[in-house]
Amino acid sequence: MRLKTFTAPSMGEAMAQVKLHFGPDAIIVSTRTDDDGVGVRITAAHDHRDSDQDYPAPEPQAQSGRDPLDIISEALAYHNVPADLADRLVDAAAESPGDKATLKLTVAVNRVFKFDGTDRQQPLTPQLMVGLPGAGKTVAVAKLATDAVVNHQALTVITTDSIRAGGYEQLAAFTNILDLDLLRADDPDSLKAAVIAAGQGKCLIDSAGANPFDSQEFERQHRLIQAIDCAPCLVMAAGGDTGEAAEMAEAFAAMGAVRLIATRLDIARRIGAILVAADTGNLILDGFSATANVASPPQRFNAISLARILLPQNESELSQESPSWATINSQNAVA
Incomplete structure (x- = not known):
């Protein structure tokens, strides 16, 4: 497709x-x-x-004889997509022409979710990663930094993770390999100064994990976001509870998050939480990581790649004993 x-x-x-x-x-x-x-x-x-x-x-045409809307409905149920969101996707798929589940779901997710068509090689506003502790923010920064270096982009990497033990050292281990200086910003003023010093090149900012329901942690992260003109990106691990994901996304969106990067799609079997987070927080589905290899940048989400991740490799077969669909389909995702 x-x-x-x-x-x-x-x-x-x-x-x-x-x-x-x-x-x-x-x-x-x-x-x-x-x-x-x-x-x-x-x-x-x-x-x-x-x-x-x-x-x-x-x-x-496929000879399965199955209604593509049934295939889509079963796939969404497998991924634990809540009924209201699943109904909207199925309704959108029903309005699209064609009789193949992948094509119908591609049209549906394009109507329901937001995707970013920006060329990743073009410098954007600074990207500040936010999320829960252990979500994969530091590795996401390392992956994006590696991609920028490989493509000969001017790059500045900053960390505001001065709270977690070893937070600076973990990212420094990656930037040293890339022969990059890692800047440290412990407060909003120093972050603003570091971003100004970065100039017009690409700027990636790591942050400490935060509990958005803790008022002090929320305020600390929010002040960092408010100090600069940036595109805060929520980094969220796939496979979580959809109710928790909705509340987290809503809280991080209130903090300022506008994008979402999904991690651990190589091991997660269900990504309903990612869909719910993007929908509830009105977040742009930016990218997803399906490997722990730092040399592999997050793949770009688009309507086709998301539809292929959601559907099984064989549209006519849905089995809860099958291997991770994300692992199978990320190989075919269109970046």
């Missing part, structure tokens, strides 16, 4: 591009006016995985 965005001065010209590239079977996922107010942007999908040729003849 392929997902591609087309930009043109008019809707007719954009649709012509879609038809030329994907053919008459293309599925329109979304349409919107371009950022500058001139022209339109269409995101379209086609159920074909080759990327270097125009649209092929339609593939034979």
Whole structure:
């Protein structure tokens, strides 16, 4: 399955591009006016995985005979997605054309969740990682830093983790390998000074784990966020309870979090908590980590990759004894 965005001065010209590239079977996922107010942007999908040729003849339909909405409903139930969110996804899938579960779910998650189409190689506002202790914030920073160095990006790495024993040393072990200086900021003023010194390059900020329901810890983290112009990113481990995830996401969103990186998808069997967190906190699904290898950066979430993670490898077979779907499907995820 392929997902591609087309930009043109008019809707007719954009649709012509879609038809030329994907053919008459293309599925329109979304349409919107371009950022500058001139022209339109269409995101379209086609159920074909080759990327270097125009649209092929339609593939034979699956012979399972199963209703794709039943497949989607069972998959969402497996992942412990709460009924209200599952109903919204199934309703969105029902409105999409086609008869394949993967394509229908791709359209559905694109309508329900927010994804980031920004080029990761472009410098953004500083990314400050927040989350519970042990969620994987430091490793997420190390992975993103490695990716930036490999791609020859100007990079500054800062840690505000002056509370946890060994917090500075853990990240320093990674930055030393990358031949980077690790800056330390113990308070909002020193963090602001460090970010200003970083200039226009990419800036990654690690923070101590925080309990968002503890007023002192909430305030300490919130003051750091307020001190700089940043894009706080909630780092959350997959496999948790959906009710807890909803409350955590709501609390961290109130703190300022706008993005979400999911960790431990290599060992988690169910990711309903991640979906609930993104939905409740109105968070952009930024990326996911499916390996402990620091040299592998978090993969980008998009509608196709999320649909493939949610569905089993074989759409017609759902088994609670199957291996981790995330492990299987992350290999096929479109970054």
